[in-house]
Amino acid sequence: MEPIKVAVAGASGRMGREVVKMVLSDPKLKLVAAVDRSSGPVDAGTLVGQAPCGIKMSNDLEMALIESKADVLVDFTAPQSAAANTSLAIRHGVRPVIGTTGFTPQEIKDLDSECQAKNIGGLIAPNFSIGAILMMKFAAQAAKYYPHLEIIEYHGDQKLDAPSGTSVKTAEMISEIREEIRQGNPNEEEKLEGARGAYYNGFRIHSVRLPGVFAQQEVIMGAHGESLKIRHDSYERSAYMPGVNTAILKVMTYSGMIYGFEHFID
Template identity: 45%
Template structure:
């Protein structure tokens, strides 16, 4: 009886809030092995990532050397996977570097432009290398989005409110943008105007998509990740809301993505595409 070789995993952004959870989840997964932990925080460079995140020594030091770690991952017997939870300013180059080394990528970092995502899709396709870009790893959020698509067939008025912790760098959130994109696929224009609006303070009505959906972003300490999709019609309001109370809720989706990305040869956007 042969046993399958564990999937080698590199976590980029390993000491961040999401990165720490990914490290712990990968360390506990029987079919995965953590081979690299990348982070720019000088406080943790050289320290054992397992001790940093509180799950016991893993004999994997925190490094600030992405390309050398990707090179190591590319030489593993099993195809390696990089999970990226870094920053909108660096994620594009991180993903491109991983694809260049033949390392599969699971991206949780949001904030890339549509043009950047398209460029990465073309690069991944040419390299026949799997890449998953997942704005939100929560199963609950996938269910909310599916319910919103159903509701949008009956409501013409809808707005999105997303609430996150005040250390989130990009706004609106990738999840809110993805939700609006899903609603736009019906090909309708939302929120037909009833009056001529004027903003006394610019931005008071939030951002506006091409098909008329307003997205409002809230950033406060104490929040993690939350989203409301509010539909309105004469005499009724239909509200869909998803609340995150612990980042562990994302880990089943992250582990599923690590397993699924090995089967891909191109870029796929959205958790719903692999469920």
């Protein structure tokens, strides 16, 4: 079987470099394009500290997709460019695997229609960590029995969005199982605005942003006389690469845009 031809957008970013290294190390995959607006024409292998691979960095995504005849585009860019990049890839018949958050439900629905029209698959995933996905699944399952809960997510102080895409996805999965219950004292009053966190379907999401923090999340559930905490910690970006690898393989097998990596875990 021919290797899957992979293009990487945001290739000189911290996540993009990990994706490039992962693709170069897997014989089932072939790096055919590496794109970043801020990078010069350096070899992508050299950029990630490996031997030259013969793929020069480009700053023109559309031209890179056309010339490389890529099968899959992996995108870990910024929210303001990911939607356009995704639509561009679909237009050229390239399957998008998107790790950037911030897509609206309507945007996802529109991208699904675009994928269906081209008969190609696509994935938008707030988190590619298998451990994080299991944390979400466990929390949703536990919410049947512990409907009183709060989510606390921790990221570095340079993260742009709050709450994180992972915490929002966790809240969505919990809300598929848990009926809305407005928690806390009905007469409670915030002495400082935002003290109780973001409101979602009756429970709260709290975002912590500090230097030195990478990515952690816990779901705390309370009941009479006990509590249950479900927590996941990521320590480095390489933790996401097995999930990205699985997504690249899976996205070749279906048609339409899928939202959430949990659909790939039984």
